[in-house]
Each structure stands twice: as structure tokens, then as C-alpha cells.
Amino acid sequence: MERRIRLLAHNVRSLWNVGSFFRTSDAFKIEKIYLTGYTGCPPRKEITKTAIGAEEFVPWETSRDPMPILHALKDEGFKLVGLELTPDAEDLHAFLPSDKICLIVGHELTGVPEEILRICDSVVKIPMLGKKESLNVAVAAGIALHWMRSVD
Numbered sequence: 001m002e003r004r005i006r007l008l009a010h011n012v013r014s015l016w017n018v019g020s021f022f023r024t025s026d027a028f029k030i031e032k033i034y035l036t037g038y039t040g041c042p043p044r045k046e047i048t049k050t051a052i053g054a055e056e057f058v059p060w061e062t063s064r065d066p067m068p069i070l071h072a073l074k075d076e077g078f079k080l081v082g083l084e085l086t087p088d089a090e091d092l093h094a095f096l097p098s099d100k101i102c103l104i105v106g107h108e109l110t111g112v113p114e115e116i117l118r119i120c121d122s123v124v125k126i127p128m129l130g131k132k133e134s135l136n137v138a139v140a141a142g143i144a145l146h147w148m149r150s151v152d
Contacts, residue, residue: 005030005148006102010116011037012137013108019050020138022103026054028083028149033058034102036066070119078102082120083144084112085134089125095148097148105148 007030009021018040025033035041040063042048042055063069070080079098082089083105104120106112119121125137126143134140 001099002029003097003149004078004100005097005145006032006034006073007145008034008036008066008069008102008104008140009039009106009137009141010104010112011019011107011110012039012105012139015040015044015046015135015139016050016110017138018044019047019055021141022047022051022054022060023137024142024145025058028145030084030145031059033060034066034069035060035062036069066116067119070104070116072103074119076100077120080104080119081148082106082112082117082123083125083140084117084123085125086117086123089123092124092126092144092147095122095124095147101148103141103144103148105137108137 007025012018021033037108047055078100080102104112104116126140
């Protein structure tokens with residue numbers, strides 16, 4: 001059975017990052033994107049420019065409050081996985097995803113809020129080998145989604 005993967009982006013400011021989420025989600029057959037908080041949503045020319053039209057066929061929904069969505073996903077058996085730099089975050093490459101998973105990404109500078117991290121089943125991070133401690137949120141999401149799609 002193929003792994004079911006969804007993506008929730010909370011309070012992501014850049015519409016170009018949102019566009020990238022759509023294009024990446026198409027590439028990795030992500031079931032649905034949830035755009036929550038003040039994350040922008042289609043139709044916007046900045047999203048279309050980066051998504052190159054993927055926003056027209058990748059399913060998505062928007063909501064100011066992510067908590068009802070996250071609780072509903074848990075009720076449906078989805079494991080919630082925050083992508084965040086926390087002291088106890090597991091290295092992405094050591095993480096074994098379940099069959100139903102929702103990756104959660106957050107604001108470009110402040111990340112995933114603590115309220116959301118508290119209900120996550122896991123928190124993962126991408127090991128950084130250079131001097132910078134983090135990646136652009138869209139790049140990080142792409143790396144994590146690729147891992148979740150490709151690992152057995």
C-alpha cells in the first residue's frame with residue numbers, strides 16, 4: 001500500500017514558498033495541502049509563478065485555525081510530524097514514517113508554534129552540515145517529503 005502523505009503549512013509568509021509547496025507536492029504525490037494561519041492561498045500570481053500551475057490540481061484547503069484540521073487528521077489515523085529545530089527533534093534520516101502522515105511546517109523565522117508541536121506525534125529535523133542552522137522552509141519541506149515518500 002502506498003503511503004498517504006499530506007502537508008500543513010502554518011503562517012508561511014512568502015507566496016513563492018507556497019507555490020513551491022504545490023509544485024513539490026505534485027512531484028511527490030502529496031494528497032492534500034492545508035494552508036493555515038495567514039499562509040497565502042491561490043489564486044495569486046506569485047503562487048502560480050512558482051507552482052507553474054500545480055495549484056490547479058493539487059487538492060488544498062485553507063483555515064485560519066490549524067487545530068481542528070490537526071485533530072481531524074489524528075482521528076483519521078494520520079501521524080502528525082513537525083519539521084522543526086527543537087532539542088529533542090529526531091534526525092530526518094533516522095525517522096521511519098507511518099502509512100498515514102501529515103508533515104507540518106511553519107513560519108520562515110519562528111517555525112512551528114509550540115501549541116502545534118505539543119500535539120505532534122514526532123518532531124524531525126534536517127541535519128545541517130554547514131554554518132547555517134536551517135534551510136528555506138520550502139526547500140526543507142521538499143527534502144522531508146522526499147524522504148517520507150521514498151523510505152520503505
